[in-house]
Amino acid sequence: MTDTVLTTLVEGVLTLTLNRPEKLNSFNEEMHLALRTGLEMAHEDPTVRAVLLTGNGRAFSAGQDLGDRDPRKGGPAPDLGHTLDTFYNPTLRLIRNLQKPVICAVNGVAAGAGANLAFACDIVLAAKSAKFIQAFAKIGLVPDAGGTWSLARILGEPRAKALALTAEPLMAEKAADWGLIWKVVEDDALLAEATALATQLAAGPTLGLGLTKHLIQAAATNSLDEQLDLERDCQRRAGRSSDYAEGVTAFLEKRKPEFSGQ
Numbered sequence: 001m002t003d004t005v006l007t008t009l010v011e012g013v014l015t016l017t018l019n020r021p022e023k024l025n026s027f028n029e030e031m032h033l034a035l036r037t038g039l040e041m042a043h044e045d046p047t048v049r050a051v052l053l054t055g056n057g058r059a060f061s062a063g064q065d066l067g068d069r070d071p072r073k074g075g076p077a078p079d080l081g082h083t084l085d086t087f088y089n090p091t092l093r094l095i096r097n098l099q100k101p102v103i104c105a106v107n108g109v110a111a112g113a114g115a116n117l118a119f120a121c122d123i124v125l126a127a128k129s130a131k132f133i134q135a136f137a138k139i140g141l142v143p144d145a146g147g148t149w150s151l152a153r154i155l156g157e158p159r160a161k162a163l164a165l166t167a168e169p170l171m172a173e174k175a176a177d178w179g180l181i182w183k184v185v186e187d188d189a190l191l192a193e194a195t196a197l198a199t200q201l202a203a204g205p206t207l208g209l210g211l212t213k214h215l216i217q218a219a220a221t222n223s224l225d226e227q228l229d230l231e232r233d234c235q236r237r238a239g240r241s242s243d244y245a246e247g248v249t250a251f252l253e254k255r256k257p258e259f260s261g262q
């Protein structure tokens with residue numbers, strides 16, 4: 001068993017590094033399961049207060065490992081609906097449902113499901129040389145891993161359709177201009193800046209940050225009335241947290257708060 005995902009936990013930041021650089025960190029089953037194990041740990045371990053997802057080598061991820069889909073090997077056509085259900089979709093849900101911030105540092109090319117995995121994260125930083133490719137159209141597939149959902153919502157139909165239908169690369173700076181990612185960083189500064197951001201968030205009021213993430217995601221489908229009710233419910237919970245008491249006390253005492261995440 002190789003280390004297809006490298007895992008470290010430092011100062012509350014669980015860093016998950018996709019690690020199949022010779023295959024541009026494309027997904028085989030082993031890497032899927034390793035990433036899922038890391039994300040499950042993020043859900044269960046209270047000492048994890050933020051996640052940083054990145055890739056090793058010159059790519060973030062080239063999506064599905066197409067070597068595992070070689071039609072020349074014979075046999076029936078694969079059931080890709082089943083592989084989405086089994087591998088990609090649980091991972092996307094683990095990221096979206098995690099009540100802790102997930103930072104993505106896109107260190108290089110992100111293609112196919114690799115691009116859409118990045119777009120599922122909460123804050124995306126990308127190296128200046130990184131690019132995003134909806135590579136699916138080149139091989140006769142449709143965008144998956146939540147890509148049609150993210151692109152259509154964030155960019156609107158015209159840009160989402162053009163990216164998906166042409167599979168043209170979208171450079172990091174344009175992705176930031178279009179609001180698809182948060183920020184572009186010089187290549188050699190990416191990991192340090194993403195780690196600093198993740199560390200800052202990991203020292204934050206985790207319960208409140210998790211509820212904030214939940215609220216913003218829920219806004220996509222809620223009416224204003226539903227959203228106002230949800231804000232009320234979440235604020236009630238946040239207002240009972242020890243981090244809220246600490247935040248207000250620290251403000252009144254003119255000192256830096258020390259949040260426990262509770």
Ligand code: T3D
Nearest residue numbers: 023024026062063064065066067080083109111112113135
């Ligand atoms: O199947 C299911 O379960 C359904 C789910 C599907 C999800 C998907 O993600 S489908 C889309 C799959 N991904 C792609 O179609 C992208 C394929 N890759 C590329 O288009 C290009 O490699 C890149 C644009 C990402 C990068 O281009 P470039 O020129 O920088 O690198 P390269 O020379 O093409 O690749 C370098 C090596 O990585 C090369 O291997 P080699 O020749 O050095 O031994 C290449 O074969 C390998 N590689 C790159 N992408 C993949 C890959 N090997 C396997 N699978 C890949 N996706």
